[in-house]
Amino acid sequence: MLCAATLGSPVCADLSQQFELSFQGQFFPSLSLDSNDIQEQFFAGVEAEFISDFESDYLIGTFLPYGRIASAGGDMNHVDIRELNLLYTQDKWEGIVGISRVFWGVTESGHLVDIINQTDQLEGFDGEDKLGQTMIRISRLFDQNTVDLYVLPGFREREFLLSDQPLALPFPVSNDKPLYGADNEAQHVDFALRLSGYQGMADYGLSWFSGTSRDPEFIIQPSGAYRPRYPLIHQVGLDLQLTLDSWLWKLEAIHRTFESDTITDDFTAVIGGTEYTIYGLAAALFDLGLLAEWHGDNREDHTTVPMQNDLFTGMRASFSDTQSSEFLAGIFSDLDDGSNSVRVEASRRILDDARITLEAQSFVNVDSRNALSYLKSSDFVLLSLQLFF
Numbered sequence: 001m002l003c004a005a006t007l008g009s010p011v012c013a014d015l016s017q018q019f020e021l022s023f024q025g026q027f028f029p030s031l032s033l034d035s036n037d038i039q040e041q042f043f044a045g046v047e048a049e050f051i052s053d054f055e056s057d058y059l060i061g062t063f064l065p066y067g068r069i070a071s072a073g074g075d076m077n078h079v080d081i082r083e084l085n086l087l088y089t090q091d092k093w094e095g096i097v098g099i100s101r102v103f104w105g106v107t108e109s110g111h112l113v114d115i116i117n118q119t120d121q122l123e124g125f126d127g128e129d130k131l132g133q134t135m136i137r138i139s140r141l142f143d144q145n146t147v148d149l150y151v152l153p154g155f156r157e158r159e160f161l162l163s164d165q166p167l168a169l170p171f172p173v174s175n176d177k178p179l180y181g182a183d184n185e186a187q188h189v190d191f192a193l194r195l196s197g198y199q200g201m202a203d204y205g206l207s208w209f210s211g212t213s214r215d216p217e218f219i220i221q222p223s224g225a226y227r228p229r230y231p232l233i234h235q236v237g238l239d240l241q242l243t244l245d246s247w248l249w250k251l252e253a254i255h256r257t258f259e260s261d262t263i264t265d266d267f268t269a270v271i272g273g274t275e276y277t278i279y280g281l282a283a284a285l286f287d288l289g290l291l292a293e294w295h296g297d298n299r300e301d302h303t304t305v306p307m308q309n310d311l312f313t314g315m316r317a318s319f320s321d322t323q324s325s326e327f328l329a330g331i332f333s334d335l336d337d338g339s340n341s342v343r344v345e346a347s348r349r350i351l352d353d354a355r356i357t358l359e360a361q362s363f364v365n366v367d368s369r370n371a372l373s374y375l376k377s378s379d380f381v382l383l384s385l386q387l388f389f
């Protein structure tokens with residue numbers, strides 16, 4: 001029970017809490033042992049979640065802090081407030097104020113439409129980790145649809161790995177203050193609108209975003225370093241999933257336009273594909289999903305834009321054991337130059353309150369003109385142990 005004094009009267013609320021302690025080891029077997037490169041690094045992190053309903057039928061408060069320390073120290077140490085917000089719900093209305101995270105998207109191998117939160121580049125190579133974003137969200141629920149309006153004050157710049165770190169960009173990033181397309185820079189207020197819902201076999205989302213791009217451009221400086229610049233953009237997006245028996249058909253598409261003084265051209269990008277699930281294999285031991293997704297992008301600079309004409313194929317095994325074991329393996333193939341990247345993810349619950357996970361990625365026969373050519377010697381294996389209490 002949590003109590004606080006309000007105008008002289010105590011207000012009490014039930015408080016639920018959960019903690020996650022994680023230990024990680026990341027290894028880079030392709031880097032030479034006699035070089036100055038980092039062949040291994042270790043991390044320890046803690047994430048807490050506090051939720052209170054304030055003894056109200058309409059109000060929920062959430063606080064989710066996160067912190068990590070790294071064996072490399074310095075900028076690899078990391079602290080963030082993932083969520084700190086109040087959610088109000090009544091009838092068919094919802095409102096949230098504070099720091100929160102929002103996810104949009106349906107495809108497995110990428111998320112084009114997911115634009116609200118900044119990518120936490122220090123946490124993972126795949127871009128799945130996101131920083132908390134200050135927001136006001138107002139939602140109206142209809143029978144089969146929801147309309148969400150977002151007001152996004154303040155902007156969070158992306159943090160980049162130092163040049164001596166594995167998986168870092170192939171050029172030095174300036175430590176100077178980043179550049180912005182907006183006159184009021186990081187204080188620019190962004191807006192977003194999304195209509196989502198379902199109709200029969202279709203789940204869909206239509207989105208619009210106007211504000212500071214989460215993806216920076218890079219402007220070369222006289223020193224030879226590159227300075228991030230965050231232009232103003234307008235983006236419309238569509239995510240669509242059709243369910244037909246054992247088939248899932250998925251699509252994400254965006255069209256992004258830029259305001260003046262930008263080095264990036266307007267573009268359209270798409271991810272489309274399917275997942276077919278075979279249920280109850282090996283005496284109902286596991287279900288097997290077969291995946292195929294194509295990435296397209298109409299920008300023609302292969303040296304800076306990945307996933308212009310690429311195919312992802314993979315399989316996912318979801319086991320029916322009490323340990324909730326999962327396995328995913330896939331390969332990204334560039335259909336223009338033959339470059340390949342293989343990724344494996346696996347997880348399994350151990351004991352009662354712990355989970356062990358594995359992530360591995362290898363870059364195979366990467367063409368020197370490919371945007372990912374700088375990663376050709378950056379194969380890695382990431383082992384994680386998560387403890388929940």
